[in-house]
Amino acid sequence: MDVTTVLGSVILLHTFFYYLDRYLKGKNSQRYSSFLNRFPVQIDFMNVRWTTSMFNKALCSWAMMRLKFLSKWYNVGTVITLLLCIPSLILLGSTALVSFENMMTNKKEEAMLQPVVPGVNLPSYDLPYYLITLLVCTVVHEAGHAIAAVSDQVPLVSIGLILWLIIPAAFVELPTSNVVGLSPWKQLKIYCAGVWHNIVLSAMAFAVLMMLPILLIPLFQSGAGVSVVNLNAYSTDGHHDFQVGDQLTQINDCHVTGVESWRLCLTAVLLESSGFCLDNSYLASSSSSDQLGCCNDSELSRSHLCFLSSPNFVPKKYHCLRAREVSQLSSAWCSNHKGCSSVNQSCLMPSFHSESVNETDSSRLIIVKRKSADPVLFAGLPNEIYLSVYVSDYVPRIFIGPQFINFIEHLLRYISSFSAGLAVLNVVPCIFMDGHHIVGALSEIAFEGRGSISMKRQTQYALVFLGTSLVVINIAFGVLTLFL
Known part of the structure; x- marks a missing residue:
């Protein structure tokens, strides 16, 4: 099914469950009430939210046993995250300029950061990778906030998942009064923890991706051709046609050793x-x-x-x-x-x-x-x-086919790039993002014991306005570039 069909079906399902939820609540259904007590699901228009506190005690116990390590871990993460702030602003500025030049000159030069739209610059068959990646990246991001807060004696209210249309995400609820009551540096650690976890996740995914050919030597061989893992819009009519799992070794008089030589031979x-x-x-x-x-x-x-x-x-x-x-x-x-x-x-x-x-x-x-x-x-x-x-480059030595490894490789590429992109966007001082809170905590440290309150607020407003403007301009230019 194409993206339009999928979205249409999802909207119909959301609408159905939304009105069913309202109908059952209006009738005061006892069965439905007991179901919601056991599974705390909140159904709103076009989004479904699930929250729970059942993991709070286990997470707190785990963090209390590792306080020294977590303190050093988030201290290092805070410093690295702060060092990322200026480069992120420069990257957003240069990306906006590239997108603007593309619109003016009708060029197709790719920017470092650009919106991903399923069916436009994201292949529809890659949509499952996209959704899994978003869920993994947001879970790891929110885990950073939760663990950093618990390690500084801030209790968790709840953790949960939200599904907006087809886009999954995780979230953590913390008591605002407890966080605000911390010192500015401890606040900064909590605000930077999510970005820090995304940086680490991106680096780990990239490292595993680079090591895959070595890790998979017992199961797969490389340099012996390529394996067919998917036939996108290609019809197989019989024995003398491509089949999933085929090992391709030569195109006319050109020998194929891997994906790159496959492209060069064609x-x-x-x-x-x-x-x-x-x-x-x-x-x-x-x-x-x-x-x-x-x-x-x-x-x-x-x-x-x-x-x-x-x-x-x-x-x-x-x-x-x-x-x-x-x-x-x-x-x-x-x-x-x-x-x-x-x-x-x-x-x-x-x-x-x-x-x-x-x-x-x-x-x-x-x-x-x-x-x-x-x-x-x-x-x-x-x-x-x-x-x-x-x-795929991976030719199986045994019965295990390359489809599974191709899935892992593709997912690692998405996680590495998307997690890095989320880290860059979240560290920018944009409203509703972590960067907004980071600027607030930084200004408290920078103006502590000096300057007026109005000067501190004006500095915060100026930075947040700059960051928000850059994010909005990038999104607007990026979307316009895709459709022009």
């Missing part, structure tokens, strides 16, 4: 035409009365392919032959007759345009070799394969 097919060296005796025995038949869209073209002798061979000869038979009998790849080892051989080039019309065609006959299976013969554009056949 590009090489488009840039250079390759032919087949065939014995003249075979061509003579396979001659048809209508050699131009399949070159002019006749019935013969449904089962045969038009081949043309290489350009430096005069006069030109046309041959209507079965492509798979040609590929099996060919002794070598060639670009002209000189590329064939024998004078009794001819170099035949696949032809995809009609001789009756003066037209050109960039289609190619692409032969993709597979381990333990017949080669795939594809007549068309190389980018059709590149966009529809999703491959």
